[in-house]
Amino acid sequence: MARESLLVRTLVELADNLVDSYDVIDVLTVLTDRCVEAFDVSAAGIMLAQPGGELQVVASSSESMRVLELFQIQANEGPCVECFTSGTAIINYTLTESDTRWPHFTPIAIDRGFHSVHCLPMRLRGRRIGCLNLFRDEAGVLEESDVVAAQSLADIATIAILQHRTSVNAKLLNDQLENALQSRIAIEQAKGMVAQNGRCSMDAAFGRLRAHARNRNLRLTDVASMVVSGAITLTDLAYPKAAPAP
Helix, strand or coil, X not given: XXXXXHHHHHHHHHHHHCCCCCCHHHHHHHHHHHHHHHCCCCEEEEEEECCCCCEEEEEXXXXXXXXXXXXXXXXXXXXXXXXXXXXXXXXXXXXXXXXXCCCCHHHHHHHCCCCEEEXXXXXXXXXXXXXXXXXXXXXXXXXHHHHHHHHHHHHHHHHHHHCCCCCCCHHHHHHHHXXXXXXXXXXXXXXXXXXXXXXXXXXXXXXXXXXXXHHCCCCHHHHHHHHHHCCCCHHHCCCCCCCCCC
């Protein structure tokens, strides 16, 4: 029941974020975080395709996951690239030293502590826009019910991007995707500045950016841009609230 309750809360949280001028990056970050909580995976990430078809990393649950996904794009090899290209889900695939399916990607993934992978396409009515990627630090399977639930969350994210209110035309779609990718650049710059000046990890830096945005009802992208421009200083940034004691 705990997982079902989390999934319901996730749906409510995603719906709550889908308002006018919603922040695509924040919506997708919520999705990756909740996937880690709900499906017993170690990390989650989302890749979206630019209008020309090139994949870009737009959300990840950890810095390690983000770096691994960037490697896939650079090498043009790996489960996420294959899932997007084929449009077919990759479920319960175990990564081993002898794996020849992705000879460049697999050793890097194992070196970073990942040993199994699941990738789900993000698509609507035959149009693919990206993929949701789930990694585990040990071999193991996702039950069929987990796969269905994860695909449902991916579908919701897809609709959030493809449809704003009732429908969205091709130009608006391209603008949304382009804006999401440009937003990612600003966020990565801000993360780096906060991590360097605050002497903290990239994950901790991202947490401070998100906490500041949410505490002040601002868009994550706007907060990142203000950090980069100097309009928000390190001392201005909020800290994430501590998790409640069990």
